[in-house]
Amino acid sequence: MDLNFKGNKYTASALIAVALLVSLLTGKMFSGNKELDALAPAPGFEMRMLSDYFEGLKGDVMDTPVYVQNGDEDGGSVMVLGGTHPNEPSGYMSAVLILENAKTVQGRLFVLPFANISGFSNTLAQEASPNKIHFTLHDGSTRVFRYGSRDTDPTVMWPIPDIYVHKASGQELAGNESKNLNRAYPGDPNGTPTERLAYGIMELLRKENITLAFDLHEASPEYPVIEAIVAHEKSMELAAVTAMDLMAKGIEVRLEPSPKNLRGLSHREWGDYTDTLPILMETANPSQGRLRGRTDEDLVIRGKDKAYVKAAGLGRLFVPYDENGKPLEQRVARHVEAIKLFTDNLAMFEPERSVVIDGLPDYDEISSNGVAYYLSPNH
Amino acid sequence: MGFMTIIYRLILALVLFLTVRSCFREKDFWRQATAALVIIPLLLRLLLIK
Numbered sequence: 001m002d003l004n005f006k007g008n009k010y011t012a013s014a015l016i017a018v019a020l021l022v023s024l025l026t027g028k029m030f031s032g033n034k035e036l037d038a039l040a041p042a043p044g045f046e047m048r049m050l051s052d053y054f055e056g057l058k059g060d061v062m063d064t065p066v067y068v069q070n071g072d073e074d075g076g077s078v079m080v081l082g083g084t085h086p087n088e089p090s091g092y093m094s095a096v097l098i099l100e101n102a103k104t105v106q107g108r109l110f111v112l113p114f115a116n117i118s119g120f121s122n123t124l125a126q127e128a129s130p131n132k133i134h135f136t137l138h139d140g141s142t143r144v145f146r147y148g149s150r151d152t153d154p155t156v157m158w159p160i161p162d163i164y165v166h167k168a169s170g171q172e173l174a175g176n177e178s179k180n181l182n183r184a185y186p187g188d189p190n191g192t193p194t195e196r197l198a199y200g201i202m203e204l205l206r207k208e209n210i211t212l213a214f215d216l217h218e219a220s221p222e223y224p225v226i227e228a229i230v231a232h233e234k235s236m237e238l239a240a241v242t243a244m245d246l247m248a249k250g251i252e253v254r255l256e257p258s259p260k261n262l263r264g265l266s267h268r269e270w271g272d273y274t275d276t277l278p279i280l281m282e283t284a285n286p287s288q289g290r291l292r293g294r295t296d297e298d299l300v301i302r303g304k305d306k307a308y309v310k311a312a313g314l315g316r317l318f319v320p321y322d323e324n325g326k327p328l329e330q331r332v333a334r335h336v337e338a339i340k341l342f343t344d345n346l347a348m349f350e351p352e353r354s355v356v357i358d359g360l361p362d363y364d365e366i367s368s369n370g371v372a373y374y375l376s377p378n379h
Numbered sequence: 380m381g382f383m384t385i386i387y388r389l390i391l392a393l394v395l396f397l398t399v400r401s402c403f404r405e406k407d408f409w410r411q412a413t414a415a416l417v418i419i420p421l422l423l424r425l426l427l428i429k
Contacts, residue, residue, distance in 0.1 A: 005408035012403045015415035023422045030429045122429065155427040159383055 033131055034121040036065075037145045039113065040376035041099050042359065045069045050112070053207050054200035056189050061156055062197040064117040066204065067099055068110055075107030076211030076353025078343055079276070081201070082112065084181050084215055084266070086119040086148025089133060089300060090283045090331035091216035093145065093371055097336060098360060100376045107355035110208065116181045116197065118156045120148035129287070130297040135372035143375050147300060151179035152194045167191065169263040177264075182215070185269030205274040211353045212238075212346055215266040215280045216335050220289030221308055221317045221326070223282075228254035229338065230280040232271030238342065238349050239279060245341045251334060251363060252320075277346075281338055283331035284319045291316075301328045333366035388425060395421045 005011075041047070045067045051057040052066070082095025095113040102109055114120055123129040135143045151157075157179050164178035165171070167188055177183045179194055187199030205213060212235075219226050231239035236257065243255040258267040258278075270278035286292050287300045291307045299305060304325030312321035319326075340360055347354040361374055398421060402414035423429040 003409070007406050007408040007411040009403055011408055012405070012411050012415075015411050016399065016402060016418065019415040019418040019422075023419050026419070027423055027426065027428045030423065155424070155429070158387065 030122070033146055033148075036114070036117075037120075038143070039065075039096065039099060041067050042069070042102055044103070045099065045111075050197070050200040050204065053203040054189065054196070056196055057200050060193070060196070061118050061153075062116075062193045062200075064112060064114055064197075066110060066112050068108060069102060069104045070108050071104040071106040071356065073106040073356075076346065076350060076355050077108040077110065077208055078339075078346075078355045078357070079110040079205065079208075079210045079213040080112070080339065081115050081213065081215045081266070083114040083120065083148075084116055085150045085217060086114070086116060086146065087124060087127075087129060087150050087288065088216075088218035088285060089145070089147060090218050090285065090328060090335055093328065094216050094332045094335035094339075096145070097332060097366075097371060097374050098339070098357075101359045101361070101374055102357050103359040105356040105358055107211075107353070108208070109355070109357055110204070110210065112201075115201065116152060116194075118153040118193070119151055119181075120146040121153050122149050122155075123147065124149045124151070128295045130295070130300060133297050133300055135375055137372050137375055137377050139377045141377050143372070147297075151176065152181070152197075154179070157193045166264045167195070168269070171263045173264075182217075182266055183264035185264055185266055186273040202270070202273060205270060205276050210274070210276045211350060211355065212342060213266075213270055213276045213278050214339055214342070215270075215278070217280060217282045218285035218288060218331065219282050220291075221284045221286055221319050221321055222289055222291060222311065224318050225254070225256055226282050226284045227252060227319050227334070228256050228282045230256045230258055230267045230282070232258045232267050232278045234271050235277035235279055238277060238345055241345050241348070242338060242341045245345070246338060249337070249363060251337065253334075253338070277350075279342060281335055283334050284321075284326045285331065286321075286326060303327045303331070329370045330367050332371050333363040336360055336366060337363035388427075391421055391425045395425060 048066045051063045057063040082092035099111045161175045164173045184194045184198035186202050188195040189199050246253045267278045267280040286305045286308050308321050405411045
């Protein structure tokens with residue numbers, strides 16, 4: 001069959017019209033990813049913006065909501081940061097679950113569900129990730145959340161350097177890490193969008209004198225720091241007690257010290273530059289791993305992948321992994337249970353700055369009921 | 380919008396214009412189709428959508 005067609009101005013016009021139509025449709029889809037996911041905060045939460053703490057973010061695409069709930073009794077304060085990496089859904093879904101269920105009795109609770117909000121507007125190139133995850137609620141309605149990228153949106157932060165130099169230490173990393181919020185602390189008020197965001201979070205920690213702060217993450221099952229708590233030396237005793245409590249409940253967890261020479265990360269810089277007790281936590285997410293097969297919403301939510309079962313059999317993983325996979329409800333349950341225990345144990349170390357939060361389900365409840373069970377249909 | 384971003388978008392606009400012009404000047408249909416395909420990412424990036 002002869003496929004050598006002659007072109008003319010009419011075929012050119014038709015092809016350009018098709019290109020414009022495709023641009024319009026895909027542009028509409030991509031633009032939709034910039035819209036904030038609907039949230040239904042529990043009663044008592046007040047919404048602020050990070051720019052209330054750092055003026056330099058006002059009107060900026062990096063500005064992100066901060067939800068604050070005050071208890072009736074005085075106490076300390078806890079901050080929960082989800083969405084540092086928007087392709088790590090147990091982090092931001094744990095923050096959302098806490099936002100929609102918490103009832104602070106003593107002290108104050110700060111929740112930032114979408115820390116690097118610009119990273120939710122796109123997915124990482126060549127990863128074939130889904131851009132949305134769906135939850136069917138008990139009343140039959142659906143809640144939708146974006147699945148984003150590890151980095152700040154490239155249309156927001158461009159160009160990037162070949163080598164990223166962390167300003168506070170001179171540490172050199174690959175240029176792409178300049179878009180990684182968790183390499184940007186303590187930030188720079190006059191720096192890149194990511195550095196200004198990091199500085200805004202530091203300002204929140206300082207101005208609200210946050211007692212205990214969590215940065216929630218996920219990583220692939222072949223990554224060594226996984227199903228782990230990473231603690232600054234200031235928070236190590238509290239983390240050790242909490243790790244023992246988790247293991248007493250049958251939840252295996254690693255306890256890792258924050259390396260002093262690995263700079264820019266929350267567990268290091270929050271502790272060095274503020275009075276807070278910083279904690280970073282990681283769950284195991286096969287949809288981020290290099291060994292995974294088909295990457296879709298099912299893998300993100302159910303966490304089942306036969307290549308990982310094989311890798312576990314060969315002893316190549318740092319966590320147990322079987323046919324049941326690593327479902328999102330189990331990953332969120334780990335984060336929420338750990339936050340509950342950390343907050344309870346805070347009273348032992350900082351009795352004057354205790355925080356009491358009711359209303360949060362425990363590990364077994366989330367694992368058996370699923371995440372959707374705790375999302376509000378009133379959004 | 381930073382100075383570098385303005386320069387970047389001007390370069391994009393130029394390449395987009397040249398691609399459209401090439402599409403109209405080309406006599407081979409498949410080369411025209413290739414030019415039309417290239418227009419899509421150029422346009423989305425020019426508008427800072429993707």
